[in-house]
Amino acid sequence: MTQAPKKLFIKTYGCQMNVYDSERMAEALGASGYVTTEVQDEADMVLLNTCHIREKAAEKVYSDLGRLRPLKEAKPDLKIGVAGCVAQAEGEEILNRMPLVDLVVGPQSYHRLPEMEARVGQGGRAVDTEFPEDDKFAALKSRPKAKRGPTAFLTVQEGCDKFCAFCVVPYTRGAEVSRPAERIVAEARGLVEAGVREVTLLGQNVNAWHGAEGGLAALVGQLAQIDGLERIRYTTSHPNDMDEALIAAHGHEAKLMPYLHLPVQSGSDRILKAMNRKHTAEEYIRLIERIRAARPDILMTSDFIVGFPGETDADFEATMDLVREVRYGSAFSFKYSPRPGTPAAERKVQVAPEVMDDRLQRLQGLLTQQQRAAQDAMVGRETTVLLEKPGRLPGQMVGKSEHLFAVHVDAPEALRGEIVKVRITEAGPNSLGGTLLA
Ligand code: SF4
Numbered sequence: 001m002t003q004a005p006k007k008l009f010i011k012t013y014g015c016q017m018n019v020y021d022s023e024r025m026a027e028a029l030g031a032s033g034y035v036t037t038e039v040q041d042e043a044d045m046v047l048l049n050t051c052h053i054r055e056k057a058a059e060k061v062y063s064d065l066g067r068l069r070p071l072k073e074a075k076p077d078l079k080i081g082v083a084g085c086v087a088q089a090e091g092e093e094i095l096n097r098m099p100l101v102d103l104v105v106g107p108q109s110y111h112r113l114p115e116m117e118a119r120v121g122q123g124g125r126a127v128d129t130e131f132p133e134d135d136k137f138a139a140l141k142s143r144p145k146a147k148r149g150p151t152a153f154l155t156v157q158e159g160c161d162k163f164c165a166f167c168v169v170p171y172t173r174g175a176e177v178s179r180p181a182e183r184i185v186a187e188a189r190g191l192v193e194a195g196v197r198e199v200t201l202l203g204q205n206v207n208a209w210h211g212a213e214g215g216l217a218a219l220v221g222q223l224a225q226i227d228g229l230e231r232i233r234y235t236t237s238h239p240n241d242m243d244e245a246l247i248a249a250h251g252h253e254a255k256l257m258p259y260l261h262l263p264v265q266s267g268s269d270r271i272l273k274a275m276n277r278k279h280t281a282e283e284y285i286r287l288i289e290r291i292r293a294a295r296p297d298i299l300m301t302s303d304f305i306v307g308f309p310g311e312t313d314a315d316f317e318a319t320m321d322l323v324r325e326v327r328y329g330s331a332f333s334f335k336y337s338p339r340p341g342t343p344a345a346e347r348k349v350q351v352a353p354e355v356m357d358d359r360l361q362r363l364q365g366l367l368t369q370q371q372r373a374a375q376d377a378m379v380g381r382e383t384t385v386l387l388e389k390p391g392r393l394p395g396q397m398v399g400k401s402e403h404l405f406a407v408h409v410d411a412p413e414a415l416r417g418e419i420v421k422v423r424i425t426e427a428g429p430n431s432l433g434g435t436l437l438a
Helices: 016-030 059-068 069-076 084-090 090-096 110-121 181-193 215-224 244-252 269-274 283-294 315-325 353-376
Strands: 006-012 034-036 045-050 079-081 102-104 127-129 151-155 198-204 231-235 260-263 299-306 330-336 380-392 398-402 406-410 419-427 432-436
Touching: 006 016, 016 034, 016 045, 016 110, 016 151, 045 059, 045 084, 059 069, 059 079, 059 084, 059 090, 069 315, 079 084, 079 110, 079 198, 084 090, 084 102, 084 231, 090 102, 102 110, 110 127, 127 419, 151 181, 181 215, 181 432, 198 215, 215 231, 269 283, 269 315, 283 315, 283 353, 299 315, 315 353, 330 353, 353 419, 398 419, 406 419
Parallel strands: 006 034, 006 045, 045 079, 079 102, 102 127, 151 198, 198 231, 260 299, 299 330, 406 432
Antiparallel strands: 380 398, 380 419, 398 406, 419 432
């Protein structure tokens, strides 16, 4: 008699890198007999793959763990694990505060999950938040060949050496590490065999990838040679790592999509210096001019922090000026909040909450206007759309355009996974509408 598979429920917080890591953790635990479930209550193991970027991240994880108590009481054999950046930051403390937690695993150690799970199966508890010497990706088994959707994330780089004053990533993910090109190419080939047409290369500092000579541009060039892989994107980039070859690749590599997330955070040189971003607003603007010279229709997006400690009205106006000059297709903007252990958290000159609210509202108003303008500018244009799933209406499919806009198209479901030519006919607040072209 074959044993029924054990069920694994993973809750993923935060960024795309965590989405990728959750997939790899599920695959690693597949070796221990687990299959994933979408239903938490039927799980034999619950893993919270956490993020430390937002305010009070650890407290939110502790309260989510508290909510798992009734399930653990009803199913005493249920295994509960905490993974990701909160696991890295809190480590053993999670076991001390939460007796219901069985294992804590940091983002660089999750290839060891099967051994940790086995230890828990024998009645123990397990913590691993090392930055081990062994390469976790090399230790993980090849990815299963089961049929997948048409888009996939592919982590190529992890960690960060930049130490922006507000950010915990260098402490939770460690120093920059690049995966070797041949392993990335092999993984991409496997994804294509499984049905993937578009990959997004991921890294905390993806354009600092140095797994082979020529940097990220060379990697993009190698990936572009894979038959069946039609689109390549990458995120998140630091302005100082946009080298000439990568800028040029946007001009000549047809598979590299015309979309670039290039966070600037502030338009004030004083604040950029205090943030330790190591470039000025002018340098960033000139960089975008060079990128646009290579690929005139590229859509730029960014992240902004308003109310960084010491930000004056003049500093904030410099951010507004920069946004007006660059003209973004979309952007994320947040009020500053201190992350324990970061240099900015020590700064005394905090901006009043009501001032931050007002600035955020003004910035978001401007960014929304620019986003609408970018969407409106698409109307009447031809683009390609990778159809991913059925839309809300019968007979409709939805997919992403080259510029990463969601586009609804009247199309049969048989076209799922296909890249189709579309003329954009309308722009709504969150998506575009278009008609199929022959
Ligand atoms: S470059 Fe990005 S990940 Fe690295 S410290 Fe700065 S904000 Fe954090």
